[in-house]
Amino acid sequence: MTRILDVRALRKHFPIRRGLLSRIAGHVRAVDDVSFTIESGETLSLVGESGCGKTTTSRCILRAIKPTSGEIRFRTESGTEIDLAPLEARQLRPLRRQMQMIFQDPFSSLNPRMTIAEIIGEPLLVNGVIDSTARTRRVEELLELVQLPSAYLNRYPHAFSGGQRQRIGIARALALNPSLVVADEPVSALDVSVQAQIVNLMLDLQDRLGIAFLFVAHDLSVVKHVSHRVAVMYAGRIVEIAPTRALFETPRHPYTEALLSAVPVPDPRRRSQRIVLEGDVADPSDLPQGCHFHPRCRYATEACKTETPPLTEITPGHSVRCIRATELTLTGVPAQ
Numbered sequence: 001m002t003r004i005l006d007v008r009a010l011r012k013h014f015p016i017r018r019g020l021l022s023r024i025a026g027h028v029r030a031v032d033d034v035s036f037t038i039e040s041g042e043t044l045s046l047v048g049e050s051g052c053g054k055t056t057t058s059r060c061i062l063r064a065i066k067p068t069s070g071e072i073r074f075r076t077e078s079g080t081e082i083d084l085a086p087l088e089a090r091q092l093r094p095l096r097r098q099m100q101m102i103f104q105d106p107f108s109s110l111n112p113r114m115t116i117a118e119i120i121g122e123p124l125l126v127n128g129v130i131d132s133t134a135r136t137r138r139v140e141e142l143l144e145l146v147q148l149p150s151a152y153l154n155r156y157p158h159a160f161s162g163g164q165r166q167r168i169g170i171a172r173a174l175a176l177n178p179s180l181v182v183a184d185e186p187v188s189a190l191d192v193s194v195q196a197q198i199v200n201l202m203l204d205l206q207d208r209l210g211i212a213f214l215f216v217a218h219d220l221s222v223v224k225h226v227s228h229r230v231a232v233m234y235a236g237r238i239v240e241i242a243p244t245r246a247l248f249e250t251p252r253h254p255y256t257e258a259l260l261s262a263v264p265v266p267d268p269r270r271r272s273q274r275i276v277l278e279g280d281v282a283d284p285s286d287l288p289q290g291c292h293f294h295p296r297c298r299y300a301t302e303a304c305k306t307e308t309p310p311l312t313e314i315t316p317g318h319s320v321r322c323i324r325a326t327e328l329t330l331t332g333v334p335a336q
Helices: 054-061 089-096 116-126 132-145 162-174 192-209 220-226 244-249 254-260
Strands: 003-018 023-039 043-047 069-075 081-083 099-102 180-184 212-217 229-234 237-243 312-315 318-320
Touching: 003 054, 003 212, 023 054, 023 212, 023 237, 043 054, 043 220, 054 180, 054 212, 099 162, 116 132, 116 162, 132 162, 162 192, 192 220, 212 220, 220 244, 229 244, 229 254, 237 244, 237 254
Parallel strands: 043 212, 043 229, 099 180, 180 212
Antiparallel strands: 003 023, 003 069, 069 081, 229 237, 237 318, 312 318
16 A cells, blocks of 8 residues: 555644734644554544544645644655645645545535536636536536436535535545545534445545545544544544554543543443543643643543653554553443
């Protein structure tokens, strides 16, 4: 497999300005020392509570916002590796077609004044496909790819259901044959029955086209079904990253254990023991010393309050940011 993306020590800090002169009084550390890789044809999921930095991380990778520091090494179509972090808008434009995004809200992400043919064909037009016949032919191919009839070409977004709109959004994201697609909670706004259809469609497209997905999500049941690996974020940092099965069955970080305890088990004979975290989520503008999770961790020791744990590989492919990772026995979700 070919490595498509290599993120190294990524940081995004937003300044806090106060007073008449708008002087910088501090920083919100939205993303703080995040590192991971994604291979071609692989799905890496980013999970965590709201405000943990998942969406900011994905926006930095697509260069929708400029990171404060770190490297975003992306392998282009030609096989060369380019660090996207320092590039200006003019330098990024040729690379945009190779990195696309599927948005969370399938309605607000579509222009209500444009037909489906115009919405899906717009990326082609912007990137030099001027021939309208060629564009229409490509749009028809994309609609077939996402299992929608070509008769929908001249309809407007309001005429479709939520699931159909998200299929249109997926077709638009695939218009330029990208190698990396960031899916920012692509099924959270859909009905449960439709979620399964969209997730299965994405898996099928990945098998056929070899696309790499960065999948941002809250729903761990969906994550378990769609991911090859999972990265758990807390307060701007990745606290655990592992292959999906290993993370769900044998978590090594207390925060991961708490998240997994909320996953419903489809067995009436089993009662899940929900772990309710005490206290509030760490404030990214005023993070606690030592391990950021220690004020809410039931396994915390005095050392956790002062020692900042690095992200350490404890078994092949399984890395954890916890000084007690090797001594704790945590509860996961049993294999189905």
